[in-house]
Amino acid sequence: MSTVSRALAGLFLTGAALTGSAPAWAAQVSRSAGPKTSQTQETAEPSPAIQPQDATRVADWIAASGDNNALPYAIVDKKAAALLLFDAKGKKLGQVPVLLGIAPGDDASPGIGSKNLSEIGPAEKTTPAGRFLARFGVAAGNTRVLWVDYATSVALHPIPRPGKPKEKRRERMLSPTSDDNRITFGCINVPIAFYTKTISPLFRKKGGYVYVTPDVKPLEEVFPRIRLQSFANTGG
Template sequence: MLPAIAFLGAGLGLTATGPARAAETGKAAAAAPAIEEAVLLSDGATRVADWVATAKDNHALPYIIIDKPAAAAYLFDARGKMLAHAPVLIGIAPGDDATPGIGSKNLSEIGPAEKTTPAGRFLAKFGVAAGKQRVLWVDYATSVALHTIPPGNPKDKRKERMLSPGIDDNRITFGCINVPKIFYNQNVSPRFRKKGGYVYILPDSKPLEEVFPRLRVQPFLNAAASSADASLAGQ
């Protein structure tokens, strides 16, 4: 039983993308007119979306799936309906674990290999970061947040990276997840503001089941749901 993955683009300033490398066409969508199309997620993102919607792992809260290999974010409402998607910028270094104690380090103390966006399931809530900036804290302990592109070194060319046609240049942050302003202000903030929500970050190299162990039982849940539907249809 798959969740609804129809993208409702009207009024969001984003368009839908094609299969697997969704972020490549999704980058231009951040500034393109809105249209309504179907969104084809990668296999990993589809499996996680299926599991969350079927098992109701989000506990009636909105959630975001961050597909690191595709450099894309997918926003769902509390019922598992996809509302929007956007390209993302993520940590410079590939990797699925945060360095122990990294949350207490200054940015200048973080080495290149430590600039990872950790994979996993996180309960995210809004809070204040350095400079009194309000951000969506994905994992406060490791200082991983989801927010718009911050003012910083122009040499980073973060906006250009986000809008470029490829995804190889989307690794530029210290570990945080940068998203377009329209996606953040019009979609994420209104839904996560009160109670927060969940963020599911797909791995770079670890097996998906290692990051999300409950995926192992998903085929059995799907089979049970199909059997129940068949029984009801036969009555």
């Protein structure tokens, strides 16, 4: 099945409808509305206890510069496999573990958006680093996902339900370390309850920004304005 930018059918960005053939990944997302887990399971995902260093630097820069343009924002620290969420005024709303692309790396492979899932090799399953303006799109089966980078088909969405048991995505998220949080094709998976109750209402109206820190590149290379902010703080 053709997947132009691995797009989900009926995606809407800035009010303009974009259509395309829904890929296997999109179908998996739309079919994931399996039986709901208990409330205890829904809210059991732990928050990382220590605020990640990269995320702290990015958060300080955003707060000082107003880079979020009065929109809500999330910082995804890939090294710590954690997401920090803030409202439009910079108030921290929560911190949760995330699942990320299998392969470490900070750039999407050329042409990745036009490939079928079966054509994507293990080394191509990366979550790209950078600053992204994220907006909701309507998926196949009227399932909505938060598109982080439409061109490379990276979305932020809950763990698929019921999903593939062998992937053990929920168990990976519940584990005390970030070593086993690499399992996706590049998308960012978050706890279901946090997505439904916090992220979705916050980003629903106007969208917001998602800042993804790097695995390999220096932080200043991905976010050059951090260097300028640090320079200004030292009075140089």
